[in-house]
Amino acid sequence: MFTTLLLLALAIPTLISADTPVPPGHCSSNNNHLDPASKKLVSDCTDQTFCSGADPSNATCVPRQCRRDEFPFGFSAGEAIPPLCARGTFCPDEGSGCRALVPAGSPCELNRDEQCIAPPDWAHLASTQNFNGSICLQSVCMYANVTLGDRCITDNTTYIDVGPSGQQVTNTVTRDNCQSPQFYCNPTDLICERTLPIRSPCEADPQCTSLNCATGTCANPPATPVRIPPWQCALTTTAIVGAMLVTCMLLILLDKRYRLQRSRELRDYYYQQIGLRRSIIALHAAAAEIYMDEKVVL
Known part of the structure; x- marks a missing residue:
């Protein structure tokens, strides 16, 4: 009996604390952090609010006061969205209001x-x-x-995503304070060097003026429009026109051949009918002549 009462006494505070509701919108700005994979700001509040209060450990989620994107994340169509900041100010990641x-x-x-x-x-x-x-x-x-030969600073940010097969895919973005696109920061000695032109051997994207190192060679950026030389346009046009003319000529020749074959079939049919008609007339004439000869004899 004593053991049962002791267990109930120990369980009552737990039940009371579990049933006690958390204050609506309660948050702690000390929990704000960047997501290790996407580098997005994560807090105790929703995407439409931010954690605000004099006490960082006991604050309240309030509506965002500004936004940095034209179409902010977390807002549905038709919902009121916070305003963009004016020129000369910016909106922090948490959306707590425009700052200088x-x-x-x-x-x-x-x-x-x-x-x-x-x-x-x-x-x-x-x-x-x-x-x-x-x-x-x-x-x-x-x-x-920072220009050629001067000391520079680099910053590497790694983003992690999940591929189509469930495997993790990492993407590391390297940035520096060298004057771009003329120079880049060599990660080995942290000295600004000249970027490489198209078709030069490279090891990383920042080494190229185009910021695109493809299969060990500096290449045009993926968004570069394809420019077709005039001789290729002329050759393609000539090939298309020539193919159309050849096709038309083949169709004409095939049509003529079919019409000639049909004409020969009709001619043979007419000749056969004429021959048959002449045979019938000759047979009829011979029969009539025999009939007349027999009549004369009688």
């Missing part, structure tokens, strides 16, 4: 180059590998202005 751009040397979020203030000569440094000449490497804003 930060200068070089300040912290930034992973791959968020647009959070950094552009350098004075941004038009000269801007490329597809940065945002107006600014780049976020190792979570720090900096300028992509």
Whole structure:
């Protein structure tokens, strides 16, 4: 009996704590982290809210105040979406509200180059590998202005995805603060070197001016439009026209041959009918002549 009462006494606090509901929208910003595979921000809140409060360990999920994408993830069609930030500001990953751009040397979020203030000569440094000449490497804003022979900084980000057969597929993206596309950061000695032209031997995409190292050779980017030389266009057009003419001539010859064969068949049929008619007339004339001879004799 005592053992039973003791077990009930120990179980009552557990039952009470299990049945006690968690406050609606409760969260902790200390749990915010990046997904190891996709590098997406993960928190205790949904994609439509973020964790906000004075106490990071006991905060509340509130609606997002801004968005960074034209079509944000997690919102259905017809739902109200937060606004985009104005020029000169940015929306952080959690969507807690628009903030002013930060200068070089300040912290930034992973791959968020647009959070950094552009350098004075941004038009000269801007490329597809940065945002107006600014780049976020190792979570720090900096300028992509390092040139040939100078020390540079690299940042490797590995993304993990699941292939069609269930196997893990990794994709490592390497970025640096060398002025692109003229230079790239050599990962061996961290020195900016010149990028390689098309058809040069290479080992990685950053070595090529086109950022595409295919089977050990610098190649055009996959999105490059195919330009057909004029002689190929002329040769293809000539081949198509010639094939059409030959086809038409063959059809005409086949039609003539069929018509000639049909004409011969009809001619033979007419000759056969004429011959048969002449035979019938001759037979009829012979019979009439015999009949007349017998009549005269009688």
